[in-house]
Amino acid sequence: MGIVVMILTGISLAMDAFAVSISCGLAQGKKSKTLSVAMKLALSFGIFQGMMIFLGWAFGLSFKDLISSYAHWIAFILLALIGGKMIYDSRSEEGCSISFDSLVTLMVLSIATSIDALAVGVSYSVINISFIDITITALIVASVTFAFCFGGTYVGAKIGCNPKFKARIDITGGLILVFIGAKILLESTVLI
Numbered sequence: 001m002g003i004v005v006m007i008l009t010g011i012s013l014a015m016d017a018f019a020v021s022i023s024c025g026l027a028q029g030k031k032s033k034t035l036s037v038a039m040k041l042a043l044s045f046g047i048f049q050g051m052m053i054f055l056g057w058a059f060g061l062s063f064k065d066l067i068s069s070y071a072h073w074i075a076f077i078l079l080a081l082i083g084g085k086m087i088y089d090s091r092s093e094e095g096c097s098i099s100f101d102s103l104v105t106l107m108v109l110s111i112a113t114s115i116d117a118l119a120v121g122v123s124y125s126v127i128n129i130s131f132i133d134i135t136i137t138a139l140i141v142a143s144v145t146f147a148f149c150f151g152g153t154y155v156g157a158k159i160g161c162n163p164k165f166k167a168r169i170d171i172t173g174g175l176i177l178v179f180i181g182a183k184i185l186l187e188s189t190v191l192i
Contacts, residue, residue, distance in 0.1 A: 001124075001129055001133045001137065005180060005183070006133075006136060006137045006140045006141075007140060007144070008176050008179070008180060009053075009120065009137060009140070009141060009176075009180060010137075010140045010141040010143070010144030010145065011144055011148075011176060012083075012172075012174075012176035012180070013049055013053070013114075013116055013117050013120065013141050013144075013145065014045075014049065014141070014144050014145040014148040014149070015086065015148075015170060015172060015174075016086070016113045016116065016170070017045040017049065017113040017114075017145050017148065017149050017152075018145075018148040018149060018151075018152040019152070019170065020041075020045075020109055020113055020149075020152075021038075021041050021042070021045070021148070021149040021150075021151075021152030021153045021155075021156065022152045022153070022155050022156035023156060024037060024041055024109075024153055024156060025037070025038070025152060025153035025154060025155060025156020025157040025158075034153060034154065034157045037153055038149070038150045038153035038154060039150070040106060041106070041109075041149050041150075041152075041153055042145075042146045042147075042149040042150035042153070043146065044106050044107070044109075044110045045109070045110055045113055045114070045145050045146070045149045046142040046143065046145040046146030046149065047110075047142060048110040048111065048113070048114040048117075049113070049114045049117045049141050049142055049145040050117075050138040050139060050141050050142025050145070051114075051138070051142075052114040052115070052117035052118040052121065053117040053118070053120055053121040053124070053134070053137060053138050053141050054121060054134060054135070054138040055118060055121060056117065056118040056119060056120065056121020056122040056123075056124075056125070057121040057122070057124050057125040057129065057134045057138075058121075058125070059118075059121070059122060059125070060121065060122035060123070060124070060125025060126055061125045072127060072184055072185050072187075072189060073185065074123065074126050075123035075124070075126055075127050075181060075184045075185070076181040076182065076184055076185040077181075078119050078120070078122065078123040078181070079120065079123055079178065079180055079181030079184070080178050080181045080182075082116050082119055082120065082174075083174040083175065083176070083178035083179075083181065084174065084178065085174070086116075086170050086171070086174030087170065087171050087174035087175065089170055090167040090168075090170035090171045090174070091167070117141060121134070123181075123184075124137070127184055
């Protein structure tokens, strides 16, 4: 898997966490503890995203032999569904109402924003991504998520919530995942 696909994976998976970080930054406003909140969010979201993509890959290996002849279709379908869900969710009227006030909230948000990474990890396992490639991907996903979330908290604290901005973030992330799924399918079917 190429570095460009790894980075695009990181960017697309970071979009939900980025939107949540903006919301949490908005809840902080211009308080002096924005740096502390930004660091907690970025570390937690980054660690969970990287860990979940790796766990999904490891879990997927356990049943890969059963589905190897359909692996490219499964990867495409999973990524297209995740991307489609992100695009569909962008229509939500929910706005930016998430607040950060406890360790429990932080863990719930971290898990909720990293479920997509688990599914992407499963899809990568069925297309024979190596241990080294998934490790590098997990590190890139974690790093990109950290950077986006750290910055997102400050963006939220400085400019406030804009539901249209959140929708654009979700749509962009969804389209990237659909693109990666289509690329996997095309490489496996057209280029064979």
